[in-house]
Amino acid sequence: MNRYSVIHIFLFLVYLLLYNEAKQYHAVVIIHGVLTGSDSMELISNRIQEMHPDTPIYNTVRFAGWSSLEPMWQQVEEIGMDVLSISAAFPEGINLIGYSQGGLLARAILQRFPMHNVRNFISLSSPQAGQYGTRFLHLIFPDLVCETAYELFYSRLGQHTSIGNYWNDPHHQELYYKYSKFLPFVNNEINLFNNSDYKTGLTKLKRMILIGGPDDGVITPWQSSHFGYYDNNNTVIDMHDRSIYKDDAIGLKTLDKQSKLEIITVPGIHHSEWHKNISIVDQFLLPYLD
Numbered sequence: 001m002n003r004y005s006v007i008h009i010f011l012f013l014v015y016l017l018l019y020n021e022a023k024q025y026h027a028v029v030i031i032h033g034v035l036t037g038s039d040s041m042e043l044i045s046n047r048i049q050e051m052h053p054d055t056p057i058y059n060t061v062r063f064a065g066w067s068s069l070e071p072m073w074q075q076v077e078e079i080g081m082d083v084l085s086i087s088a089a090f091p092e093g094i095n096l097i098g099y100s101q102g103g104l105l106a107r108a109i110l111q112r113f114p115m116h117n118v119r120n121f122i123s124l125s126s127p128q129a130g131q132y133g134t135r136f137l138h139l140i141f142p143d144l145v146c147e148t149a150y151e152l153f154y155s156r157l158g159q160h161t162s163i164g165n166y167w168n169d170p171h172h173q174e175l176y177y178k179y180s181k182f183l184p185f186v187n188n189e190i191n192l193f194n195n196s197d198y199k200t201g202l203t204k205l206k207r208m209i210l211i212g213g214p215d216d217g218v219i220t221p222w223q224s225s226h227f228g229y230y231d232n233n234n235t236v237i238d239m240h241d242r243s244i245y246k247d248d249a250i251g252l253k254t255l256d257k258q259s260k261l262e263i264i265t266v267p268g269i270h271h272s273e274w275h276k277n278i279s280i281v282d283q284f285l286l287p288y289l290d
């Protein structure tokens with residue numbers, strides 16, 4: 001074998017490596033937002049297919065439309081079972097993307113089923129620290145105002161809706177802790193439920209990517225997409241200064257210290273645009289999948 005054929009073989013191997021790099025990703029699971037279904041996430045799934053053909057994609061059809069208002073735990077259990085089956089089918093690992101409520105469901109699935117094999121998790125404008133704004137609720141409850149919504153949501157009935165499950169009224173925290181069946185648990189804010197598994201499911205990720213932005217207009221405060229939230233004085237406290245991070249209640253600090261937590265802020269994007277804008281997919285989703 002002469003020197004040139006060695007170089008050719010080497011170049012061919014490099015080509016193969018790069019080609020495969022651009023080829024298919026590990027399987028991708030996608031979870032839609034509230035009051036929509038899998039069709040709303042097709043721009044993302046189509047773009048992944050186009051750029052990385054043969055990537056297996058599972059765009060969940062569960063809890064579409066009105067059924068997306070069913071309690072969070074119920075959705076976590078059912079979609080979580082699908083995620084576990086997909087995990088089992090792809091032992092080398094999978095990717096998980098959730099938009100809006102779907103990103104909060106996705107995160108709770110990771111914590112509830114720490115035996116998953118999700119590599120990269122992307123939360124696309126999701127109320128990870130809760131929601132205290134009625135913009136998107138007006139479709140369902142036209143007369144609802146923030147200040148009194150707690151009366152509805154912090155009740156047994158209100159907890160039968162997904163939105164009630166992550167309603168986080170900074171002025172009625174006692175009621176939040178008393179009634180809310182979901183968010184204080186997944187955020188490990190309640191001693192009773194101090195469950196180290198809730199950390200394992202996140203700290204085993206290769207990467208967690210939190211995307212949000214100041215012009216979202218629906219997620220309130222928008223920093224909730226980055227685990228920031230109001231104190232009882234309507235001041236938004238950054239994730240790094242909140243106990244969920246400082247006490248490493250769910251593993252955010254661990255991920256951050258290992259440079260596995262990406263916080264991405266994109267201005268100029270309304271809530272209804274994140275999953276409809278191809279440039280968002282190209283710039284902020286594709287680079288974090290593998």
Ligand SMILES: *[C@@H]1O[C@H](CO)[C@@H](O)[C@H](O)[C@H]1NC(C)=O
Binds near residue numbers: 190194247
């Ligand atoms: C959770 O449990 C651990 C160990 O049992 C303890 O160190 C930690 O303070 C507890 N966290 C909370 C919020 O109670």
Ligand SMILES: *[C@@H]1O[C@H](CO)[C@@H](O)[C@H](O)[C@H]1NC(C)=O
Binds near residue numbers: 233235
């Ligand atoms: C509440 O916010 C106001 C205005 O930002 C500030 O002057 C005040 O000191 C804050 N109070 C507390 C207890 O943080």
Ligand SMILES: *[C@@H]1O[C@H](CO)[C@@H](O)[C@H](O)[C@H]1NC(C)=O
Binds near residue numbers: 270273
């Ligand atoms: C799409 O996203 C890009 C940023 O990635 C932004 O500049 C552009 O204005 C967005 N387009 C729409 C229609 O929102």
